Amino acid sequence: MKIRYAKEKDTKTIKEIWKYCFNDTPVFMDYYFKHKYSRGNTVVVNEDDEIVSSLQLNQYKINLNNKVYDTSYVVGVSTFPEVRGRGYMKHIMEFTLEELYKKGQLVSILMPIDYRLYRRYGYEHCYDQLEYNIDINDLGKLKISGRMHKVNDSHIGSLIDIHNEFLKNVNGNVLRDEEYYKVLFEEIKSEGGHIYIHEDKGYEGYIIYFLNGDNMFVRELYYKNMNSLKSMMKFIYNHNTQLKTVTITSPLDDKIRFTLENPKTTDVKIKPFMMGRIINLKGYLESLDVPKELNASINICIEDNFINENDGVFKIEIRDGKVLVNKVEGKSDISFNINTFTQLAFSYIDIEEALFLNNICIDDIKQDVIDLLKSIFTKKVNYINEYV
Structure with a gap:
């Protein structure tokens, strides 16, 4: 068995594995392998001169x-059925984590088909979304102000502006530029979706949606104000002769619920969405901004079974607004595995939740340790909405 990066000759087999495992349409696969696939970012297992x-x-x-990080989004983890159960996933994940560390990346993300498969490799749940399931007739009393336009390339600057304004208070989202939206247009087209932009006093919101039988799935509903939100909800209602329901995904701090005439007829649930992982503990901590007036240090023990550089006791010193991290020998003030540390680092949980989830009594931890960790890790609303 050999694990390596893909070569040009491997593309045909990689497409065959993808098609078998994910059952995507030929149109979507054409989009993906034209716009997203890169053999330089593809890891394969070669067994007996065959890609498996x-x-x-x-x-x-x-x-x-508030820091921008280059990150690898792990997708398309797949194995031919006749060789499953031989441990290839373990080997390919071990290789991948080592490579991400060598490349200098500090964090990674992954959308799991099953959380249990990836927790063992240090990935942990870090992102949720709200999912609304609404009877479309419940939106009938809303009104449209302004106009809706089918999106084209001339709208990209406005889409970026709406995106940035809508997500200004959330954490962990992807930076989007002109090239991003051009590729997104191709992705939505490949899946038979639609994108419209709302204009009233300028461009104020946009909607990405798909029609599936008698349901509309709204992948993104981004807006600058309630006027735009209500207008786009009425736009959804105007499909009432075609559809019975609409499903909308959104950040946890979304305002859709305030537009609903009778929220009790709507099913609203929290939908687990994305996992994250700290790839380089030292590098990530030293990249953070901390209060300049804070001067303190603690020893923290981290258990990481796959990236040796993250495994051990680390002295964290904060001086003059900088974080210094070094691996040391000796006792620790507090201990976490890389999964819990990742959730703290991604701001998905706070220190009290980390202690509770690990059955650590807060009274057993020195208050100055708690205070220092609170100064580094604060809980935020995380949101991300990338699918591949």
């Missing part, structure tokens, strides 16, 4: 705790 397993590391920039 692969994954892709799609590159994004995410805004995490």
